[in-house]
Amino acid sequence: MHFPTTPLENISYKALDFYIKRDDLLHPDFSGNKARKFHYFLSGEFLHVRRVVSFGSNQSNAMYSLSVLAKLRGWEFVYFTHHIPAFLKENPIGNYKYALQNGMKIFESKNKADEANAMSDAKTLIVQEGGRQKEAEYGLEILALELQEDIKRQNIKNPFVYLPSGTGVTALFLQKYLPFTVFTCSTVGGDEYLKKQWKMLEQNEECFPVIVSSEKKYHYGKLDIELYQLWEDLQKNTGIEFDLLYDVVGWKKLLSYLPKMRGTLIYLHQGGLRGNESMLQRYQYKYGIIANYKDRK
Numbered sequence: 001m002h003f004p005t006t007p008l009e010n011i012s013y014k015a016l017d018f019y020i021k022r023d024d025l026l027h028p029d030f031s032g033n034k035a036r037k038f039h040y041f042l043s044g045e046f047l048h049v050r051r052v053v054s055f056g057s058n059q060s061n062a063m064y065s066l067s068v069l070a071k072l073r074g075w076e077f078v079y080f081t082h083h084i085p086a087f088l089k090e091n092p093i094g095n096y097k098y099a100l101q102n103g104m105k106i107f108e109s110k111n112k113a114d115e116a117n118a119m120s121d122a123k124t125l126i127v128q129e130g131g132r133q134k135e136a137e138y139g140l141e142i143l144a145l146e147l148q149e150d151i152k153r154q155n156i157k158n159p160f161v162y163l164p165s166g167t168g169v170t171a172l173f174l175q176k177y178l179p180f181t182v183f184t185c186s187t188v189g190g191d192e193y194l195k196k197q198w199k200m201l202e203q204n205e206e207c208f209p210v211i212v213s214s215e216k217k218y219h220y221g222k223l224d225i226e227l228y229q230l231w232e233d234l235q236k237n238t239g240i241e242f243d244l245l246y247d248v249v250g251w252k253k254l255l256s257y258l259p260k261m262r263g264t265l266i267y268l269h270q271g272g273l274r275g276n277e278s279m280l281q282r283y284q285y286k287y288g289i290i291a292n293y294k295d296r297k
């Protein structure tokens, strides 16, 4: 299976003129980022595989995307998570809800990684948390080639790419295949965590993307009214919905760092919008925000 090319749009946010790669439009059911990372598993035959097993949080984009992959391929999907709160079991929402609808079998486990890895056999594909594995390189090389074609076609001078990182796998592999700088920031753990992840996959530090830091520390998934306001402002001014986990932290750090950046910004929109449903519900509980949010396709 091949994905269609996604648009590279020229837009502005207030005084900032930039380009945005719309990987959020890659596939109606896949999160852009995870679809790229799991592309490899969609393209091969994998005749021996009967099931895919993974683990991670109960609202992860990777979990949802794997449920789509399993459904498309007719595989069983088994997923381990640390804990599922009673209210979520009673009122499924977001990635959790849609993954269940796709047939996911989910189990609570204190040792989610061990339990998943222990299911390894000839018929089973084990996928590490967040898709942190070398197979991700396949789809990200395709994305890097596509970006270079977009840039040539639209005659963009001095481009650089920016994207927020989780595990950092996406940024690292993009940098490997792009002839210009990839900037990124951490949203999970700190900048040191990100470098540690990269060192596990790549020895040569010269190939690492450039990390954009901030003085303020952001904790993954933590609600922050400033981030919510930025999310709303971005949507109002660009007409584009961003994700409330990675993009908002990414934009916060980017905006403070921009004066130091030279060249033309290409922002990579990595999708993940299904996760917004549960994030918005949390914002609503905490701040009483009635988000004007329509259920998307």
Ligand SMILES: *Cc1c(COP(=O)(O)O)cnc(C)c1O
Binding pocket: 031, 033, 034, 061, 062, 130, 164, 165, 166, 167, 168, 169, 170, 171, 243, 246, 247, 270, 271, 272, 273
């Ligand atoms: C998974 C994900 C990321 C982080 O990707 P990494 O390769 O783990 O750095 C960023 N944005 C979205 C929307 C994601 O789903």
